[in-house]
Amino acid sequence: MDSHMRFSDHDNALLLLDQRYLPLRDEWYACTGLDDTIFALQTMVIRGAPAIGVTAAYGCYLCVRETLAEMGAEVGANGKWEEVLAEKLAKLKAARPTAVNLRWAVDIMDEIWKSHPGVSLAALGTLWLCKAKEMHEEDIEINKRMGDYGATQLEDGDTVMTHCNAGALATAGWGTALGVIYSAVAQGMDIKVIANETRPFLQGARLTAYELQKSGVDVTVATDNMCALLMQKGMVNKVVVGADRIAANGDAANKIGTFGVAIMAKHFGIPFYVAAPSSTFDLQCASGDLIPIEERTPREVTHPTNESQIVPDDVPVYTFAFDVTPNELVTGIITEKGILRPPYSEAIQKKIAPRKMGAFG
Ligand code: MRU
Numbered sequence: 001m002d003s004h005m006r007f008s009d010h011d012n013a014l015l016l017l018d019q020r021y022l023p024l025r026d027e028w029y030a031c032t033g034l035d036d037t038i039f040a041l042q043t044m045v046i047r048g049a050p051a052i053g054v055t056a057a058y059g060c061y062l063c064v065r066e067t068l069a070e071m072g073a074e075v076g077a078n079g080k081w082e083e084v085l086a087e088k089l090a091k092l093k094a095a096r097p098t099a100v101n102l103r104w105a106v107d108i109m110d111e112i113w114k115s116h117p118g119v120s121l122a123a124l125g126t127l128w129l130c131k132a133k134e135m136h137e138e139d140i141e142i143n144k145r146m147g148d149y150g151a152t153q154l155e156d157g158d159t160v161m162t163h164c165n166a167g168a169l170a171t172a173g174w175g176t177a178l179g180v181i182y183s184a185v186a187q188g189m190d191i192k193v194i195a196n197e198t199r200p201f202l203q204g205a206r207l208t209a210y211e212l213q214k215s216g217v218d219v220t221v222a223t224d225n226m227c228a229l230l231m232q233k234g235m236v237n238k239v240v241v242g243a244d245r246i247a248a249n250g251d252a253a254n255k256i257g258t259f260g261v262a263i264m265a266k267h268f269g270i271p272f273y274v275a276a277p278s279s280t281f282d283l284q285c286a287s288g289d290l291i292p293i294e295e296r297t298p299r300e301v302t303h304p305t306n307e308s309q310i311v312p313d314d315v316p317v318y319t320f321a322f323d324v325t326p327n328e329l330v331t332g333i334i335t336e337k338g339i340l341r342p343p344y345s346e347a348i349q350k351k352i353a354p355r356k357m358g359a360f361g
Helices: 034-043 049-074 081-093 100-114 121-151 177-186 203-214 224-232 258-268 344-351
Strands: 005-008 013-017 028-031 159-163 192-196 218-222 238-241 245-247 252-255 272-275 322-325 332-335 338-340
Touching (some): 013 049, 028 049, 034 081, 049 100, 081 100, 121 272, 159 224, 159 258, 177 238, 203 218, 218 224, 224 258, 252 258, 258 272
Parallel strands (some): 159 192, 272 332
16 A cells, blocks of 8 residues: 655644545645644544654654744743644644553653753754654564564464554554454465444545455455454354553453453454554553544444434444453454563563563664
């Protein structure tokens, strides 16, 4: 798939393929400052934990640009820019609550700032832009490494079920769960994919189907409630999903509905894998019950295509956007550092903890 996120040095803008309009039309959205970056994150112009992280990294740089423009001559004269910038970063970090990659990216930029005491705002901007570009490229490399590890778990002829979109569109490129499939296909395996449609925002039907089709991978969309039947009929060999945050014990938050898929996979004895980079692990979260679950606007449930209303006026709806799959349902966690196996607390301490913050650093 062609790149869906690009930084334009000429315009000092992050250009994003607007995922709200896929698969029907390609429209680009430009982030040039804090507000439009937050808008892009919150309305899901861009979404998916690793892509959110890379967007946030560029967003930090855009905050510097904006601060320079707003404060002009004041910058350097009275030192106030530090507070202004810190306030912007705090807002950026709070844009979405579940995907830990957002906090992770802003924290890396913060560390760079702290390790350059007395740095000028302009010089900090240069450092941050350079880091954001590095994170952008490195995310693709990490996904390819993860994909190669994950492909060892698939067999020629497998049909893989996935939930939501953890593909190129959810990352800087290649993807996490779909990266495993792309790697297996690149190695010559014949893999078919069942993409669960993923209510309410329909990332599976709209985005996973879009990018797999574009890449020539055999994909069929199933409504979320077909999952048990497909498994019962023996039509699913493996499940591979992404994650938005993984706790220190291996409990994994992913798009709403994933937990149910994992329970069904267990029932039918189907291996269930989570694929995520080390930046998605939150070692400060001891277990999944501490992961914040985003609740979104009711409109996403009541108006699935934004035009058509499917719920009567004034009937309340649930708006949870994520759920947490307990680690005991997970066969393996595929990372760029290898495949983690139970007991996950130990595997995560051994493989992920040592370089967690410095994955790009
Ligand atoms: O709300 P989203 O679309 O940002 O949710 C994130 C996801 O796409 C998934 O939960 C995904 O499976 C993990 S992110 C690679």
